Amino acid sequence: MTTTHQTETGPALELRGAGIGFNGRTLWQDVNLRIQPGEFLAVLGPNGSGKSTLLKVLLGLYELDEGEAFLAGRPAEKARADVGYIPQRHTMDPNTPLRARDLVALGLDGHRYGFRFGKNKALQAKVDHLLEAVGATGYADMPVGVLSGGEQQRLRAAQAIADQPAVLLCDEPLHSLDLYHQEAVTALLNQQRAENGTAIVFVTHEINPVLDYVDRVLYFAQGQYRLGTPDEIMTSETLTELYGAPVEVLRHNGRVLVYASHAEGHFCCDDESVGALPGTSTGAIPTLEATGAERQGR
Numbered sequence: 001m002t003t004t005h006q007t008e009t010g011p012a013l014e015l016r017g018a019g020i021g022f023n024g025r026t027l028w029q030d031v032n033l034r035i036q037p038g039e040f041l042a043v044l045g046p047n048g049s050g051k052s053t054l055l056k057v058l059l060g061l062y063e064l065d066e067g068e069a070f071l072a073g074r075p076a077e078k079a080r081a082d083v084g085y086i087p088q089r090h091t092m093d094p095n096t097p098l099r100a101r102d103l104v105a106l107g108l109d110g111h112r113y114g115f116r117f118g119k120n121k122a123l124q125a126k127v128d129h130l131l132e133a134v135g136a137t138g139y140a141d142m143p144v145g146v147l148s149g150g151e152q153q154r155l156r157a158a159q160a161i162a163d164q165p166a167v168l169l170c171d172e173p174l175h176s177l178d179l180y181h182q183e184a185v186t187a188l189l190n191q192q193r194a195e196n197g198t199a200i201v202f203v204t205h206e207i208n209p210v211l212d213y214v215d216r217v218l219y220f221a222q223g224q225y226r227l228g229t230p231d232e233i234m235t236s237e238t239l240t241e242l243y244g245a246p247v248e249v250l251r252h253n254g255r256v257l258v259y260a261s262h263a264e265g266h267f268c269c270d271d272e273s274v275g276a277l278p279g280t281s282t283g284a285i286p287t288l289e290a291t292g293a294e295r296q297g298r
């Protein structure tokens with residue numbers, strides 16, 4: 001059965017006055033956000049700014065310090081069945097006793113079908129379709145533990161959308177994928193939101209591969225956030241204001257290029273973009289990750 005979340009009323013996801021921090025350091029606060037069914041939200045920000053934490057709040061794994069989080073009209077901790085999740089890449093144990101197709105099948109209401117799944121022809125066909133969509137047909141019957149990181153990541157993407165969730169939470173899902181498979185996975189996610197109304201929350205350091213699909217950007221930095229369309233947020237003016245120090249944003253061949261020249265180098269943008277900046281040598285760019293001093297000071 002096809003689920004279409006676009007026909008449902010109300011936002012797919014909502015944060016009201018939300019805030020969270022750890023060990024006395026506020027990651028973000030007073031976040032107000034309504035994501036509609038079918039909307040694609042990119043979440044950006046430096047290392048440690050709280051992007052993955054946002055996903056964990058939406059998964060009901062972390063409690064907010066203030067405010068509320070709702071998914072499909074329910075408090076986040078009660079909405080697990082409405083959520084698909086592509087976790088940040090981690091390599092699976094080589095001895096994991098699952099084939100690639102079993103991993104994807106678990107996304108199809110695995111708790112209900114369990115390993116009897118193999119007898120259901122309709123579900124098998126669905127798994128085959130998902131495997132094909134992420135280019136995994138060739139290794140469908142291989143044990144997942146022997147697959148490469150990128151191959152495993154494509155299976156996680158297929159698994160996460162298998163049950164057509166109302167909200168899909170993606171934590172750097174393109175990390176370690178080659179360009180061809182980045183495009184295949186982003187096209188699949190886009191199809192999922194267009195055809196089934198799945199709202200997508202996409203944490204990434206690199207907006208360019210999804211720029212064509214992104215409706216709005218949520219950008220965390222310095223304990224603050226900005227929310228708006230890519231044209232509103234990915235500007236020198238907005239990011240300079242957010243970081244409180246000069247950031248230059250350029251558009252080149254349809255790509256967003258972010259250049260942070262502050263001496264402390266505590267900005268974050270994607271290295272690939274900086275490298276692509278015309279007339280700029282990567283050697284001249286300071287480190288773009290949070291400094292050790294910043295992290296210890298939280």
Ligand SMILES: Nc1ncnc2c1ncn2[C@@H]1O[C@H](COP(=O)(O)OP(=O)(O)OP(=O)(O)O)[C@@H](O)[C@H]1O
Binds near residue numbers: 022027047050052053
């Ligand atoms: N359970 C926890 N207990 C204590 N600190 C935590 C916990 N979870 C996250 N943090 C801290 O909160 C900060 C934000 O972590 P988070 O993983 O959300 O960052 P991020 O923006 O996703 O970073 P990255 O780009 O590096 O993946 C980090 O400094 C992290 O150490």
